[in-house]
Amino acid sequence: MSDKSTRTYDSILELLPSADNPTPIVRIQRIGGFKRAKVYAKLEWYNPFGSVKDRVAANLVRDATERGEHLENLVEPTSGNTGIGLAMLSNANNYRFSATLSKAIPVEKRTALRLFGTDLVELDDDLCPMPGQPEGAMAKAAELAQRPGWTELNQYSNPANPEAHYRTTGPEIWRQTGGGVTxxxxxxxxxxxxxxxxxFLKEKNPDVKVIGVHPTEGHDIPGVRSRRALALADFFKPEEYDDIIEIGDDEAYELCRRLNVEESLIAGPSSGLALAGALQAIPDDEGVVAVVIFPDNAFKYSSSFRRHLPGLFPADEAEQSAPVNPFASTLAAAFDLAQVGPDVIDADEAKRLLDSGVPIVDVRTPDEVEQVHIDGSVPLPLSELAEGETQGLPADHAQEVVTICSAGRRSLYALLLLKAQGYQNVKSVDGGMGAWITAGLPIAIL
Ligand SMILES: Cc1ncc(COP(=O)(O)O)c(C=O)c1O
Incomplete structure (x- = not known):
């Protein structure tokens, strides 16, 4: 028998949030150095299926059911979290669930969806589905929803999406702050x-400041959209917000790391993004009570952290770049010399060479390349290069070649290997893809 006071429930669905059962808000203690303002993070990973989108999934289903729709088979385009919520609600209600989504969505989310029994239709689409793309997740879901017995609830244009927050998130925050949210x-x-x-909050108090935070164009933060993509979003209502702030990937990922380390909050990348915006927008004044939505936790994003926080993986990099031929100690000595030599160039110089027609050889593993790479680069894993594979390399050994890996070690081994094969003009990118991304140079995400 359910008893909320002892947190005993008959069904997981009773854990869906409401003003009586809010997700927690927790005060930010250190980051930002707020002395007078109270800044709270609303921890949406306390929702039963792990993200803010559980609210939307639940309200989409509730709304359709109350309108008398007979739900049996659902298909939905998703950047992951709505899919996860709908997958679990479908399991609870015995619906079949199919998600159309981009292969650029972190493999952890796609794996979770498979584990939850979802049929996945994986597509070459943007990280966040966008309308107007004939091969994209939205068009595919619309097409699949034409089958008899199938329904697309469509979070992108269904008013039940913002309504979920009007009915739950808003009232929770109002109650949790005793009406004091500013x-x-x-x-x-x-x-x-x-x-x-x-x-909801502005209806309660028109003076509440509503602030939106979005990433830069070409970003790599799952679940959120750049300004250009926001222009196509039905529920993007800039006239209703007081401020809109743009934040870069580096700042968002660094704040995400700091949230985990300094605040003991297991926040994911879009929480870092939101807090970065909050730090710009919230004055440290007496009476200020700010609530920042932290949409989900860090555990679905290890592949994203691998790209954006390469400093977390030094052991990995050392392991993958271990000398690959029998003359290990000679190679290691040559490596040390090469590291400080003129053949190590920075990412901007590599971009300049690429633009002038010099091939960039990406020596990471196919899995790493699949996650993110430079358009037009030549994939040639270090292990294959070491075994004599030359596919994609220029036939003319006098021609310039640039090598790149994730942090600049494997590419240096590749440089030595290429020189040993007779290439006279090889450069290695210092800091690898990490430095390339940090420099804001263009990337392709598969
Ligand atoms: C991780 C994450 N952050 C932020 C958002 C943005 O929330 P909304 O779609 O309500 O703007 C989403 C939405 O899917 C998300 O999954």
Whole structure:
């Protein structure tokens, strides 16, 4: 028998949030150095299926059911979290669930969806599904929903999305702050969170400041959209927000790391993004009570952290770059010399060479290349290069070649191997893909 006071429940669905059963808000203690303002993170990973989108999934299903729709087979385009919520609600309600989504979505989320029994239709689409792309997740879901017995609830244009937040997130925050909230900050994806919560809070108190935070164009933060992509979002209502702030990947990932280390909050990348915006927008004044949405936790994003926080993986890099031929100690000595030599160039110089037609040889593993790479680069794993594979390399040994890996070690071994094969003009990119991304140079995400 359910008993909320002892947290005993008959069904997992009773854990869905409401003003009586809110997700927690926790005060940020150190980051930002706020002395007077109270800044709270609203921890959305306390939702039963792990993210803010559980609210939306639940409200989409509730709304359709109350409108008398007979739900049996659901298909939904998703950047992952709505899919996860809908997958679990489908399991609870005996629906069949199919998700159309981009292969650029972190493998951890796609794995979770498979584990939850979802049929996945994986596509070459943007990280966050966008309308107007004939081969994209939205078009595919719309096509699959034409089959008899199938329904697309469509979080991107269904008012039940912002309504979920109007009905739950807003009232929770109002109650949790005793009506004292002055600032509300959310990252922007479908914009259901900001628009629904913002409307509720402004109805309660028109002076509440509603602040949206979005990433830069070409970003790598799952669940959120750049300004260009936001322009196509039905629930993006800039006229209803007081401020819109743009944050780069580096700042978002670094703040995400700091949240985990300094605040003991297991926050994911879009929480770092939202907090970065909050740090710009929230004055450290007496009476300020800010609530920042932290959409989900860090555990679904290890492949993203591998790309953006390469400093976390030094052992990995050393292991993968271990000398690959029998003359290990000679190679190691040559390596040390090469590391400080003129053949190590920075990412901007590599880009300049690429633009002038010099091939960039990416010596990482195919898995790493699949996650993110430079358009037009030549994939040739170090292990294959060491075995004499030359596919994609220029036939003319006098021609310039640039090598790249994730942090600049394997590419240096590759440089030595290529020189040993007779290439006279080889350069290695210092800091590898990590430095390339940090420099804001263009990447392709598969
Ligand atoms: C991790 C994450 N952060 C932020 C958002 C943005 O929320 P909204 O779609 O309500 O704007 C999403 C949405 O899917 C998300 O999954």
């Amino acid at each position: 600032h509300f900050v959310a990252s922007l994806g479908t914009c259901g969170t900001i628009t629904g919560t913002g409307r």
